[in-house]
Amino acid sequence: MRAVVMHAPGDVRVEDRPDPRIVDPTDAVVRLAATCICGSDLWPYRGAEPVDHQPMGHEFVGFVEQVGSEVTSVKPGDFVVGSFVLSDNTCEICRSGYQSHCVHRIFTGSEVGTQAQRARIPMADGSLVATPGTPDEDVMASLLAASDVLGTGWFAALAAEVGPGKTVSVVGDGAVGLMGVLAARQLGAERVIAMSRHVDRQALAREFGATDIVEERGDEGVARIKELTDGLGAHSVIEAVGTQESMMQAIRATRAGGHVGYVGVAHDVNLPGAELFFSGVHLHGGPAPVREYLPHLIDLIWRREINPGKVFDLRLPLEDAAEGYRAMDERRAIKVLLEV
Structure with a gap:
């Protein structure tokens, strides 16, 4: 598959990476429909945080392709929204509404990387929320916003x-x-x-x-x-x-x-x-417990009561991710959506 990798500050490339696969029975593999560049991605891009051949991305929406044997809340074909922190959504901290501090949390950007064509999502039952159907382009952009910046x-x-x-x-x-x-x-x-x-x-x-x-x-x-x-x-x-x-x-x-x-x-x-x-x-x-709000935010978006997707003022194909980083770094764009 193709994926965005930051080799060093200012050096963003789109390159071939191994296709993800099910590793644990609680995993899902998602074929991404859209992803984006976050303002926090600019910290390593500008050299304010260390980076060395890091797969990038932590915001995503897409279609479930495969699920592990223990996954019950989503199935192949579902359109799902994720968040920048993966959680089991069952531990005591999650149940109190702070999934971003889940005792088993995984920061999506550090261990998964979703500026890519596909991604393996651990703890799929706790981390993914299915939408009522397949969204159109505008709704898809708003759902993508819900995975991080809106939440x-x-x-x-x-x-x-x-x-x-x-x-x-x-x-x-x-x-x-x-x-x-x-x-x-x-x-x-x-x-x-x-x-x-x-x-x-x-x-x-x-x-x-x-x-x-x-x-x-x-x-x-x-x-x-x-x-x-x-x-x-x-x-x-x-x-x-x-x-x-x-x-x-x-x-x-x-x-x-x-x-x-x-x-x-x-x-x-x-x-x-x-x-x-x-x-x-x-x-x-601190880090937002986006998973806590996803059902409500998805409902608001699906009923078109809000349109947060307007925050994406530049859309580029995944292959042009480097230009997206430059545009945000130079403040030529508020937020860049990458079409997969």
């Missing part, structure tokens, strides 16, 4: 205690931040402030439900949020970047008693203890 944005909004009557600020205008905007509106937020300097992303944020745009960053961005909220700060803030500046901007833009939902993959983030102590702000986040 992550949804978790960020829940972690930030978004709800009716609240003002929400979203730090980060990448795919996850934009999905945070969509989630906040779906969860009933009265006001959603998207922090973005890019006209195309601002337009999509408004389409997803943003009521206000703030272009300032850092302390100036915090001051602007305070200005818009009578000096108090937002009730809920979604942090979707993962840098020191973005995390501190999120905390400082939150009112006392408010909540920060952080889902940006943290790089060199250090929280000043004294400031955190006196902020009165709740912090919750």
